[in-house]
Amino acid sequence: MSNLVQRTITGFFFVAVLVFCVSYNGYSLSALFFIISVLSLYEFYGLIKQGNYKPNIPLGMVVGVVVYLVFMLRNYSQITSSTISLVFPLLFIFFLVELFLKHQKPFENVAMSILGPVYAVLPFAIFTGLGFMHGMIYNYQLPLGFLILLWSNDTFAYLFGRQFGKHKLFERISPKKTWEGFFGGMLSAVAISQVLAHYFPTLSALNWAVVSLIIVCFGTLGDLVESMFKRSLDVKDSGTILPGHGGLLDRFDGLLVSAPFVYAYLIFLGV
Template sequence: MRTRAITGLFFVIVVLASIVFNAYLFTGFFLVLNACCLYEFYRIVGDANGKPNALLGLLFGVLAFGVYGGYQLGDLSPNCLLLVIPLAALVWIVPLYQKDQDNPFTGIAYTFLGVIYIVLPFVSFLSLGFLTGAYNYRLPLGFMLILWGNDTGAYLMGRFFGRRRLFERISPKKTWEGLIGGILLALVVSSVLALYYPVISVWQWVGMALLISAFGTFGDLVESMLKRSRQVKDSGSILPGHGGLLDRFDGLLLAAPVVFVWLKLLLSLQTVN
């Protein structure tokens, strides 16, 4: 328990510092997290029935995230994203020369699935920092605080008051009481953020909290479904007492794209009006 607490505290400090310090550190840090989570995903899904091309998938994911981040920072042209096209073609071509691939299309599907499941959400999260134009750490910071608030509320309420199972087939420990506790604490966090960070309105912060609670929970369940289908307890062991990085960011994977699209549409409508 002590190791878990120390690791968790250190990790939270590092994540928050990377967001608040400056745009370059934010982009670089989440580029690394993106690559690590993608690697963990490939490690989990690969088996005798089909193995993803982890090297090409990682190159694809790092290049796509890096170029997009460079574009947001104003250092690269969006045309540089065209560089991912040859890598995408190689994902299809390389299995032709791999004699040990009994199910090549399964491996190809796993490779591209990793990009969709991991890279796209991290790119969406990165975009939150640039949603209002120049880099503004408040939205990605708020996202993480709300997500952690939801997780903390769900854990505490579920542990002390949990009775009714939410999704026993996938995650036996999750309860409806935990879900409610997560939503309530996420709403409290969003209300505090709205008070100190009026970069978006109060109701937009509240809506953001509700989306994060809902889709963050689904993201957690989806990763649990993945691990259960592969009979894996943790996605990795890089964080003592916590498992892998994918275990810590599973809620972000479904919540970040939804929150980004929602805020993007709202801010676009405000601009038009």
């Protein structure tokens, strides 16, 4: 099977599962992204180990699961927002455990251990919160609209960059990205946001446009951050779980950075 066929088949089923779970109900969304979070966290620690760090993987996995579940309970109004603050003391357990492990670089190991749940779990938990902006009543429009805009930007940025790209966007980190691709993706995402405003009236046309701009800007930065992360470890893909596409961190790099900013904007609006 050729790589293109493999990528196409994997991409089709990947998108189909995401769209179904996001559209069906809040439980399917929460369950899917719980699985994605756990696998992404494990993938992250696997990469970190290649950089000769020694993260506390068992404790990191436990903390990651707790972080995700706490945010899920908040989505369903089972706990108050202030209760989420109880998660933060968990992060300091890494310091205490490292005291007894006698590693040569304890603080680097602690930092990488903590970075796992923060980078590979928390953004997914925040993303699922987009479906519960109105409390326990789940609304698929915001998370599905987010994904549509994210995918639209990626697709059209690639097409515009391939056809018209001449000026490098961030050559040191990602030599293939161009300013032409960036603005092509941006214009396309904004145009699609206006279509979304018609079918997904949860937000006004103006706010959908702003959300699309946030996704384009911070999604692109997220892609660059992931590239920087892989370059620092001298790896091409974050994993092999998605044949032809690499790992989960590769596929969700734009979401990891843009989701918290979109959520913050919607909180600011009082949605």
